[in-house]
Amino acid sequence: MSAVTVRRRRGDPVRFVVLTGLVLLAVVTLVPFLLVAVNAVKSPSDYSRNGPLGLPESLYLRGIVDFWVRVDFAEKLMNSAVIAGAVAVLAVLVSISAAYALGIGRVHGRLWIIGVFLLANLMPQEALVYPLYYMAKKVDLYDTRLAVIIIFTAVQSAFGTYLLSSVLSRFPREILDAARIDGASRWQTLWRVVVPISWPTLSVLLVFFFIWTWNEFFIPLVMLVSNDNQTVPVALGVLQGQRLMDATTQSASALLGILPAVVFFILFQRTLTRGIAAGAVK
Known part of the structure; x- marks a missing residue:
């Protein structure tokens, strides 16, 4: 043997x-x-x-339809998709730009700047909500989707910058030197060399930024008071807090609330797998 x-x-x-x-x-x-x-x-x-553990005797979709109509779920779905999609794209762009300067550019005070980004990730949202509310009021952005997009772009990009700066600090210098010899500027090196090679990591960040922003509740609850601007988690929390729904309608609301994120995760599951595998190989 x-x-x-x-x-x-x-x-x-x-x-x-x-x-x-x-x-x-x-x-x-x-x-x-x-x-x-x-x-x-x-x-x-x-x-x-x-009871809740028994199988349904027949298919009853009235609860889902009633909830969809009651909260105008299509509008809430669009608000969440616009906010989460914009934050995911903008946060990745800000993260890779800042990490390129910190990880490859080696700016002065790099460790202190990264420490500030780390501190921003550790800051609880409860400590940030009043300053954010005050500033949004001052610039007349309160109760707008743009305010939430700006806030979460800053929050998510703080984590993205902290992560990518450590990844780009080990970026092969030979590739950067070759691009410089070929006459590429720093901007061209970033978008034509660094971004394509780092795309597996960036795609993972893009997916997680979308899901994290989609599930956010506290800051959108404070910043979006109009019914027309509310996101899916806020609409679910506000309506269920009113105790105007039976158990089946509450289950329908929970199903509709988590289903879009699950579908998005399934669609981009291969992207996550490739990104994590590429990071492991590196």
Whole structure:
């Protein structure tokens, strides 16, 4: 029996244990989502008879339709998509530009600047909300989507700059020297050399920035008071806080609230996998 065969047989129990653990973890993760989906298509009478764990006797979509109409969910969906999409793109652009100066440009006081970005990531939103509210009022941007986009672009780019500056500090100097010899300016080097090579990491940041911004609740709750400007999490929180919905409509609202983020994550799952794998190889 060869050494490779012996090593493979020894690894089989380990693989089985790891696979079993992953399957159990996936089940634990999916059970709450499945419960919400099942209860969203139950009628109130069905829910009262069989409880939250019973299967629906028939497909009941009235709760989803009622919630969609009551909160004008299409408008809330558009607000969240515009804010999250704009923040994701702008935060990546700001992050790569600032990280290029800090990681490759080696500006003076680089460590202090990175420390400031790290401190910004550790700052709780509760400590930021009043200054942000005051400044938005002063510049007449309060209760606008633009204010939320600016705020979260700054917040997300602080994390992105901190992460990318450490990545770009190890960028191969030979490639930069070759671009400089070919006559490329710093701006051309950034967009034609650094960005294409760093795209796997940037794509991961883009996906996470979108999902993080989509799920934000506290700052949009304070900054967006008009019903026309509210995002999906804010609309869900405000309506459920009024206690005007039965259990099935609440499940429908929760399903509609998390479904867009899940769909976005599934669509860009391959992008995340490639980005993480590329980072691991590097």
